[in-house]
Amino acid sequence: MAFDKFINLKDTCVPLPIENVDTDQIIPARFLKAIERKGFGDNLFRDWRYNSDGSPKEDFVLNNPKYSGRILVGGKNFGSGSSREHAAWSVYDYGFRVVISSFFADIFKGNSLNIGILPVQVSEEFLQKIFTAVFEDAKTEIAVDIDAQTVTIVATGEYESFDLNAYKKDCLKNGFDDIDYLLNSSDEIEEFEKQHNV
Amino acid sequence: MKTLFDKIWDAHVVKSVPDGPDVFYIDKHFIHEVTSPVAFLGIEKRGKKVRCPEKTIATPDHNVPTINQSEEIQDVLSRTQVEKLTENCNNHGIELHGLGSENHGIVHVIGPELGITQPGMTIVCGDSHTSTHGAFGAIAFGIGTSEIEMVFATQCIMQPKPKKMRITIDGELGMGVTSKDIILYIISQITTAGGTGYFVEYAGSAIKSLSMEARMTICNMSIEMGARGGMIAPDETTFEYLKGKKYAPKGAEWDAAIARWSELKTDEGAEFDVEYKYDASQIQPMVTYGTNPGMGIAVTGNIPTVEAAAGNAKTFTKSLDYMGFEAGESILGKKIDYVFIGSCTNGRIEDFRSVAKFVKGRQKANHVTAWLVPGSKEVERLCNSEGLTKIFEEAGFVLREPGCSACLAMNDDKIPVGKYAVSTSNRNFEGRQGPGARTILASPIMAAAAAITGNITDPRSL
Ligand code: SF4
Numbered sequence: 262m263a264f265d266k267f268i269n270l271k272d273t274c275v276p277l278p279i280e281n282v283d284t285d286q287i288i289p290a291r292f293l294k295a296i297e298r299k300g301f302g303d304n305l306f307r308d309w310r311y312n313s314d315g316s317p318k319e320d321f322v323l324n325n326p327k328y329s330g331r332i333l334v335g336g337k338n339f340g341s342g343s344s345r346e347h348a349a350w351s352v353y354d355y356g357f358r359v360v361i362s363s364f365f366a367d368i369f370k371g372n373s374l375n376i377g378i379l380p381v382q383v384s385e386e387f388l389q390k391i392f393t394a395v396f397e398d399a400k401t402e403i404a405v406d407i408d409a410q411t412v413t414i415v416a417t418g419e420y421e422s423f424d425l426n427a428y429k430k431d432c433l434k435n436g437f438d439d440i441d442y443l444l445n446s447s448d449e450i451e452e453f454e455k456q457h458n459v
Numbered sequence: 460m461k462t463l464f465d466k467i468w469d470a471h472v473v474k475s476v477p478d479g480p481d482v483f484y485i486d487k488h489f490i491h492e493v494t495s496p497v498a499f500l501g502i503e504k505r506g507k508k509v510r511c512p513e514k515t516i517a518t519p520d521h522n523v524p525t526i527n528q529s530e531e532i533q534d535v536l537s538r539t540q541v542e543k544l545t546e547n548c549n550n551h552g553i554e555l556h557g558l559g560s561e562n563h564g565i566v567h568v569i570g571p572e573l574g575i576t577q578p579g580m581t582i583v584c585g586d587s588h589t590s591t592h593g594a595f596g597a598i599a600f601g602i603g604t605s606e607i608e609m610v611f612a613t614q615c616i617m618q619p620k621p622k623k624m625r626i627t628i629d630g631e632l633g634m635g636v637t638s639k640d641i642i643l644y645i646i647s648q649i650t651t652a653g654g655t656g657y658f659v660e661y662a663g664s665a666i667k668s669l670s671m672e673a674r675m676t677i678c679n680m681s682i683e684m685g686a687r688g689g690m691i692a693p694d695e696t697t698f699e700y701l702k703g704k705k706y707a708p709k710g711a712e713w714d715a716a717i718a719r720w721s722e723l724k725t726d727e728g729a730e731f732d733v734e735y736k737y738d739a740s741q742i743q744p745m746v747t748y749g750t751n752p753g754m755g756i757a758v759t760g761n762i763p764t765v766e767a768a769a770g771n772a773k774t775f776t777k778s779l780d781y782m783g784f785e786a787g788e789s790i791l792g793k794k795i796d797y798v799f800i801g802s803c804t805n806g807r808i809e810d811f812r813s814v815a816k817f818v819k820g821r822q823k824a825n826h827v828t829a830w831l832v833p834g835s836k837e838v839e840r841l842c843n844s845e846g847l848t849k850i851f852e853e854a855g856f857v858l859r860e861p862g863c864s865a866c867l868a869m870n871d872d873k874i875p876v877g878k879y880a881v882s883t884s885n886r887n888f889e890g891r892q893g894p895g896a897r898t899i900l901a902s903p904i905m906a907a908a909a910a911i912t913g914n915i916t917d918p919r920s921l
Contacts, residue, residue, distance in 0.1 A: 279777070281652075281774060283888045290868060293493050293521075293869065294869070296496035296497070296540055297496070297500065298497050308889065313876075336774065338655075341651055342587070343586070343587050343886075344585060344586060344602060344603055345493075345585075346585075346605060349603070365655075366685055367621075367655055367687055368603065375606065426478050427478040428477075428478060428480065429479065438605060440505075440605070440608060440613070443615050443616075444505075444613060449473055450482070450484070
């Protein structure tokens with residue numbers, strides 16, 4: 262699935278200061294019955310976001326008009342649990358392009374990168390600074406620079422660097438996915454298969 | 460000097476991308492109805508066919524009903540997914556073990572049962588509990604839908620090589636302590652994030668003494684500590700299990716395979732990035748009290764106080780509120796409403812044998828609803844032929860038909876809001892077993908004990 266090229270952004274963010282946000286919260290299993298990738302954003306954080314009668318839960322951050330933007334800031338160990346890429350789709354389809362946390366579950370991180378979301382891992386200290394800044398002023402802007410690999414709290418200029426391997430950076434910036442790369446490697450794959458014995 | 464993991468990984472690297480991942484070759488690709496349809500759409504959009512249909516095996520398991528499987532699926536969305544899987548398999552020439560067929564079952568139960576899962580292989584599936592297959596000394600892990608599409612198109616994925624962890628468990632397990640307790644104990648020690656970035660090898664005398672079923676339970680839950688997967692070096696127990704299985708090598712091929720598989724172990728002195736060691740005799744029967752698998756305690760223990768709990772106090776309190784438990788209190792004697800015995804963690808024949816042994820001559824508590832869901836048709840057949848089904852019936856239990864069932868509640872097997880379920884599955888996340896459901900993870904005998912008394916009970920006391 263190709264995605265939009267990642268362009269550096271400066272935006273407000275949505276704070277979710279909960280640890281161990283798991284994939285069943287991001288998108289509950291009962292919403293995985295689609296056979297196409299459509300409408301997943303509507304069910305992002307479904308059970309935290311809506312009452313069982315479908316009315317919005319007012320105390321949940323996505324229902325609070327104060328907070329918006331393309332950056333989601335989550336507590337430590339974000340995305341633990343299942344390998345369902347639907348979790349990353351929901352985040353993307355809702356409109357987020359960046360998730361900031363002090364720790365990501367592996368598969369969620371990999372899935373995110375594969376579909377065009379940039380997971381930005383910062384120190385716990387910096388994460389708390391972002392939360393504090395956003396709770397003090399919901400208009401706080403965060404700048405994410407993919408080239409410099411930095412994330413900055415615009416008002417104070419405080420920033421931190423984040424890791425991103427060169428290959429994935431290239432993919433994100435150009436909107437390429439791994440399949441393009443693999444299809445271009447088919448000769449080497451065939452060569453490999455000739456000598457491979459399980 | 461190489462670890463078991465290095466040996467298999469390195470043998471599957473087609474090439475390494477500079478400052479990037481490896482192009483990693485996949486030997487077996489399991490697929491199911493939920494995570495595959497978008498991947499099929501993806502390759503079709505590119506005008507491609509599945510490159511190696513003979514290395515791909517399909518079964519519908521996540522959303523199938525567990526009663527009246529011979530009838531049409533009532534839920535339209537589930538039915539569409541199952542039909543789509545059949546259609547896609549037909550179009551691409553993929554072997555399908557469909558609903559009602561002889562070898563139908565949960566993908567991680569049928570793979571080993573049929574001998575498809577073998578030592579030294581790389582195995583992926585769009586399901587995080589693919590780690591189960593690591594019990595055979597394979598590198599097995601869950602992937603996302605984009606990666607399923609990659610395997611369809613090229614039989615490869617792009618993967619950075621994980622770091623290596625070894626967890627050694629020596630000593631003897633006490634009475635009433637099972638492999639489920641070992642893994643719940645490990646996760647309670649390491650936490651749900653402690654394994655992130657690692658691939659785990661389980662070793663030590665306690666691990667070696669386990670059956671293949673018990674090893675699978677441990678590898679299955681590796682993902683619950685954040686690890687990509689877990690593995691155990693193949694040995695006589697592994698070979699014995701595989702011998703004669705439908706898809707296992709036969710004759711001269713079998714001998715050659717044994718010779719190859721016998722090399723699959725960590726060399727003496729090979730280094731791991733991190734090591735943990737535990738003493739099996741210290742492990743007690745375990746239960747979880749919170750909303751992630753790391754929140755586990757000995758059944759005789761107390762729920763931690765807010766001060767003693769690891770991590771963020773707010774998250775901890777939120778979790779206990781959801782469960783309706785108090786910090787610091789004992790968990791023994793808590794009333795429960797449902798018992799679910801099944802899933803790819805504990806839905807194998809050995810699990811049902813141990814439950815049957817335990818409930819024989821006893822009666823289920825009246826207020827408890829108990830669902831016994833076999834992991835596969837084969838498990839169901841064995842339950843019938845070994846007389847287990849009859850024992851279950853006499854004790855007031857009903858054996859349903861195979862599928863994932865209440866493990867993730869995509870079908871009708873949902874635990875109602877606020878109700879407590881003792882479950883042999885692997886995740887106690889909020890709403891995992893149905894919106895508002897409260898899950899307590901445990902071993903099959905712990906679940907059986909709870910079904911009999913109607914509350915959380917130390918199985919050793921019965
Ligand atoms: S039984 Fe549960 S954990 Fe296993 S594959 Fe099915 S849903 Fe996943």
